[in-house]
Amino acid sequence: MTNITWIEEAEERVKAGGTEIVLDLSSVPRIDAPMAQAMEGLAGRASGTIALKGVNVPVYKALKLLKLTERFLFI
Amino acid sequence: MPDKVSSLPGERIAYLDGLVRQGTTAAAVFTQFTQEDVDRIVKAVVLAGLEQAQYLARLAIEETRLGVLEDKALKNMVATEFVYDYVRNRRSVGVIREFPERGLVEMAEPIGLIFSITPVTNPTSTVLFKCIMALKTRNALLFGPHPKAWRCCREAIRIMHEAAVRHGAPEGVFTCVEAPTIPDNVYLMHHKDVRLIDATGGPGAVKAAYSSGKPSLGVGAGNTPVYLEKTAQLDMAVVDILTSKTFDNGTICASEQTLVIDDEIYDAVLEKFADLGAHICTERETAVLGQMVIDPGTRAMRPMAIGQKATDIASVCGLKVAPDTKLLITPLRGVGREHPLSVEKLFPVLSVYRAKSVEEALRVCVDLNHSGGLGHTAVIFSRNEEIIGQFSEAMNAGRIIVNSPGSIGALGGVYNDMVPTFSFGCGTGGGNSTTDNVNMYHYLNIKRVARRTQAHMWFRIPNQIYFNRNAVENLRQFSSRSTVIVTNPQLEQMGLVDLVRRALPPQTPVRVLAIPDAEPEVQVVLQGVEALNLQQADQIVALGGGSVIDAAKIMKLKYASPEADLEELAAPFLDIRKRAIQYPVGSVPVRLIAISTTSGTGSEVTPFAVLIDKERGRKVTLADYSLTPDVAIVDPQFVMSMPRGLTADTGIDCLTHALEAGVSIHASPFTDSNAMQAIQMTFQYLPEAYEDPRNEEARSMMHNAACIAALAFSNASVGVNHALAHAFGAKFRISHGKANALMLPHVLAYNAAVPSKFMPSPNQRAYVAHSKYAMMADLIGLGGATVAEKVERLVAATEALLDRLGIPRSIAELGISEEEFEQAMPEMVKNAYDDPSWRSNPRMPLVNELAELLWSAYRGRRTARVSGDTVWEEANV
Numbered sequence: 001m002t003n004i005t006w007i008e009e010a011e012e013r014v015k016a017g018g019t020e021i022v023l024d025l026s027s028v029p030r031i032d033a034p035m036a037q038a039m040e041g042l043a044g045r046a047s048g049t050i051a052l053k054g055v056n057v058p059v060y061k062a063l064k065l066l067k068l069t070e071r072f073l074f075i
Numbered sequence: 076m077p078d079k080v081s082s083l084p085g086e087r088i089a090y091l092d093g094l095v096r097q098g099t100t101a102a103a104v105f106t107q108f109t110q111e112d113v114d115r116i117v118k119a120v121v122l123a124g125l126e127q128a129q130y131l132a133r134l135a136i137e138e139t140r141l142g143v144l145e146d147k148a149l150k151n152m153v154a155t156e157f158v159y160d161y162v163r164n165r166r167s168v169g170v171i172r173e174f175p176e177r178g179l180v181e182m183a184e185p186i187g188l189i190f191s192i193t194p195v196t197n198p199t200s201t202v203l204f205k206c207i208m209a210l211k212t213r214n215a216l217l218f219g220p221h222p223k224a225w226r227c228c229r230e231a232i233r234i235m236h237e238a239a240v241r242h243g244a245p246e247g248v249f250t251c252v253e254a255p256t257i258p259d260n261v262y263l264m265h266h267k268d269v270r271l272i273d274a275t276g277g278p279g280a281v282k283a284a285y286s287s288g289k290p291s292l293g294v295g296a297g298n299t300p301v302y303l304e305k306t307a308q309l310d311m312a313v314v315d316i317l318t319s320k321t322f323d324n325g326t327i328c329a330s331e332q333t334l335v336i337d338d339e340i341y342d343a344v345l346e347k348f349a350d351l352g353a354h355i356c357t358e359r360e361t362a363v364l365g366q367m368v369i370d371p372g373t374r375a376m377r378p379m380a381i382g383q384k385a386t387d388i389a390s391v392c393g394l395k396v397a398p399d400t401k402l403l404i405t406p407l408r409g410v411g412r413e414h415p416l417s418v419e420k421l422f423p424v425l426s427v428y429r430a431k432s433v434e435e436a437l438r439v440c441v442d443l444n445h446s447g448g449l450g451h452t453a454v455i456f457s458r459n460e461e462i463i464g465q466f467s468e469a470m471n472a473g474r475i476i477v478n479s480p481g482s483i484g485a486l487g488g489v490y491n492d493m494v495p496t497f498s499f500g501c502g503t504g505g506g507n508s509t510t511d512n513v514n515m516y517h518y519l520n521i522k523r524v525a526r527r528t529q530a531h532m533w534f535r536i537p538n539q540i541y542f543n544r545n546a547v548e549n550l551r552q553f554s555s556r557s558t559v560i561v562t563n564p565q566l567e568q569m570g571l572v573d574l575v576r577r578a579l580p581p582q583t584p585v586r587v588l589a590i591p592d593a594e595p596e597v598q599v600v601l602q603g604v605e606a607l608n609l610q611q612a613d614q615i616v617a618l619g620g621g622s623v624i625d626a627a628k629i630m631k632l633k634y635a636s637p638e639a640d641l642e643e644l645a646a647p648f649l650d651i652r653k654r655a656i657q658y659p660v661g662s663v664p665v666r667l668i669a670i671s672t673t674s675g676t677g678s679e680v681t682p683f684a685v686l687i688d689k690e691r692g693r694k695v696t697l698a699d700y701s702l703t704p705d706v707a708i709v710d711p712q713f714v715m716s717m718p719r720g721l722t723a724d725t726g727i728d729c730l731t732h733a734l735e736a737g738v739s740i741h742a743s744p745f746t747d748s749n750a751m752q753a754i755q756m757t758f759q760y761l762p763e764a765y766e767d768p769r770n771e772e773a774r775s776m777m778h779n780a781a782c783i784a785a786l787a788f789s790n791a792s793v794g795v796n797h798a799l800a801h802a803f804g805a806k807f808r809i810s811h812g813k814a815n816a817l818m819l820p821h822v823l824a825y826n827a828a829v830p831s832k833f834m835p836s837p838n839q840r841a842y843v844a845h846s847k848y849a850m851m852a853d854l855i856g857l858g859g860a861t862v863a864e865k866v867e868r869l870v871a872a873t874e875a876l877l878d879r880l881g882i883p884r885s886i887a888e889l890g891i892s893e894e895e896f897e898q899a900m901p902e903m904v905k906n907a908y909d910d911p912s913w914r915s916n917p918r919m920p921l922v923n924e925l926a927e928l929l930w931s932a933y934r935g936r937r938t939a940r941v942s943g944d945t946v947w948e949e950a951n952v
Contacts, residue, residue: 030107030108031104032104032245032246033097033100033101033104033247034246036100036103058107061106062104062106062107063103065103065106066099066103
């Protein structure tokens with residue numbers, strides 16, 4: 001289930017100074033605990049905007065419970 | 076960070092915060108799981124728990140030195156297998172229960188992170204039980220075990236966590252505080268990310284949980300009284316009690332503490348206990364035990380005794396008992412401080428009390444119940460259902476166990492069908508919020524999805540209605556042993572009573588009761604009841620206008636149900652289906668036949684009756700379908716001689732009924748058809764009947780119209796016009812019809828405007844009063860292009876009709892001074908507001924609006940312009 005490669009890629013772009021990053025979550029039906037932690041870390045390190053695309057409602061709700069929704073832009 | 080500053084070292088706080096973070100993440104992730112995911116995981120952990128039941132029991136014994144290995148293993152199995160049996164087929168994700176007939180659906184919402192305290196007495200079984208509940212409900216658990224049992228709990232948690240994660244549960248779904256301390260618990264109880272505290276622990280932990288301000292589940296202390304009543308099956312009772320009290324050395328808080336035995340069986344019972352391995356203590360031994368195992372200061376158990384074997388306790392106390400002794404039985408002479416062993420004893424010491432009577436036994440059980448065991452558990456052994464009922468009534472206990480062991484019985488699912496648990500809610504008596512056996516539903520936020528339902532409606536009318544000329548002849552078919560004709564002196568003089576007499580079957584004994592021609596007062600009704608009793612009447616024929624028929628309805632009510640309290644029956648109500656007062660079902664069979672001599676009230680078919688409350692200067696409306704006459708006769712020959720003024724007043728009353736029923740929130744297609752028909756007939760025939768009283772067709776049609784309008788408002792009710800007319804009419808002694816007429820144009824305009832406050836009504840899909848007025852205008856051919864125009868024309872046509880009938884144009888025209896009216900205003904407004912009539916009005920009248928309407932009627936008709944307010948344009952019918 002856990003596949004955080006794409007988050008790691010995003011991390012690389014953050015480190016490289018990327019300020020506008022879009023993550024497409026439209027094929028992610030559910031996030032697990034490591035993914036949630038990775039996203040929290042990503043949000044903490046990014047200096048610019050990270051947009052999440054195609055987030056389904058259960059995932060959005062999980063992010064809401066983790067107080068992460070305010071740290072991403074949902075498109 | 077927690078809300079409360081803590082004295083814990085920084086590293087400890089970081090450690091606890093880390094556990095909380097793991098739990099909150101797991102809980103958030105868990106919300107995405109389906110029922111199938113959850114059920115798969117639950118099954119896996121149940122099997123893991125079952126497999127390790129004995130291992131965990133051994134760990135618990137080694138660490139706590141309490142209880143019995145075999146019993147602890149059994150508890151672990153109950154905590155897994157029995158709890159699983161309860162939860163496995165229950166839904167806990169999404170829709171969990173449906174009540175289609177009520178339009179209700181219950182849905183589950185997980186709680187989040189739950190901080191759970193577990194006890195030293197049942198450590199691993201409580202962990203297993205809670206893990207299953209949490210997984211089933213998609214919650215995460217952070218355990219704070221008892222400091223003397225944390226290692227075995229940690230191992231139980233590890234086993235459950237591994238099994239759960241292996242089958243897909245989120246990492247961190249169960250965590251455990253290692254080497255826990257009370258400050259740790261306090262810190263976690265106040266942590267902002269802990270959503271619920273589930274405190275299965277001692278009174279201190281439970282109190283701390285409830286004091287934290289967090290939603291909490293708690294348990295209470297027990298002091299289980301057992302009443303062994305003389306009809307009980309003694310062999311079963313003795314074995315059950317022995318089994319229960321010695322189970323895990325008495326550590327289950329629901330276990331038996333004091334056995335209250337009927338005198339007749341006392342000696343036999345003790346003999347049976349002794350035969351099965353109990354030691355019956357002497358008075359001296361009891362005193363020694365009391366001093367040794369109970370702290371005289373706190374009246375609490377000494378820890379050294381909790382969960383220990385009977386022989387070990389005896390040995391420590393210096394008592395000589397047989398080596399195979401299972402239980403120490405200590406005779407008691409009372410309950411309270413002077414009787415140390417009358418408290419909770421979580422070890423195999425059982426007190427016994429000899430009761431000389433059932434009453435004494437129940438009193439002692441109440442004393443025990445109130446001596447530290449409120450809300451917990453009580454047990455009775457009896458075959459006398461009445462005594463079981465008395466005992467259950469007397470005990471304040473969440474679990475009242477009948478003819479079975481207290482401890483295992485209270486756990487649920489083994490000896491009875493209670494919900495299996497390891498956490499006993501003890502209600503407010505035990506300082507808890509529930510008396511339930513705590514179960515999976517306590518770990519859920521249950522959302523109720525409530526769909527709009529329509530209130531049941533009806534169309535109830537008298538059994539028989541006879542109409543047209545000579546309808547009175549139908550009286551012939553009603554045989555009677557004794558008939559009383561209720562009427563008024565004028566009608567008797569006019570010979571109308573003779574018409575009725577002639578129509579009754581020959582030889583019917585008849586007595587005529589002539590009452591004043593005025594709205595009935597209580598005294599008049601009571602005199603009528605006296606007459607009915609004197610005649611032993613089985614039939615009442617009410618001949619007259621609304622007042623006479625109303626009087627007859629109430630006479631019938633009081634005659635058939637002498638206990639009926641009219642004041643109480645007139646109590647206000649919002650919805651007739653849910654009213655607080657129920658009308659009595661009469662014990663005297665009596666038929667009521669109503670023959671109306673006016674064409675307005677329709678009282679011959681309605682379930683209403685108006686009574687004058689002279690003392691308070693107000694009209695009281697009684698309303699119940701039991702008041703509806705059994706037979707109505709609508710015969711125009713009884714109205715041919717109606718004076719013109721009365722024709723006008725009653726005719727407008729009929730119109731008001733139809734107009735108000737038409738826009739009522741209780742209107743239905745059934746009532747609409749009657750209301751619309753009556754409006755059309757009234758506009759057409761009332762002027763003719765008024766101007767040409769001998770016009771029999773007009774008289775007949777108006778007589779029918781009044782009855783038809785009444786059929787409508789009997790089922791749809793009336794509105795604010797009637798509420799105002801009742802209040803104003805009673806205050807100034809104005810006839811009902813005239814009072815209605817004076818209010819009518821103003822109320823039409825008021826209802827047609829956009830309401831300042833809507834009336835809640837599940838049966839109305841939109842505000843339609845204006846549209847229905849427009850339909851009425853169309854029906855009587857008033858023309859108009861828009862809804863507003865049509866409503867304007869309806870108001871104007873109503874005013875024109877009133878003018879044509881010679882109705883005063885204002886209240887002022889009645890000779891009532893402005894000062895007098897102003898002075899009466901507060902009382903009128905209060906009485907109008909108290910009147911039930913307006914509760915079916917489409918627009919909810921505010922108190923100040925009632926006053927405005929009265930003032931508007933005072934000033935006169937031409938002020939009743941709809942254009943002053945906004946009239947809705949759209950037709951939403």
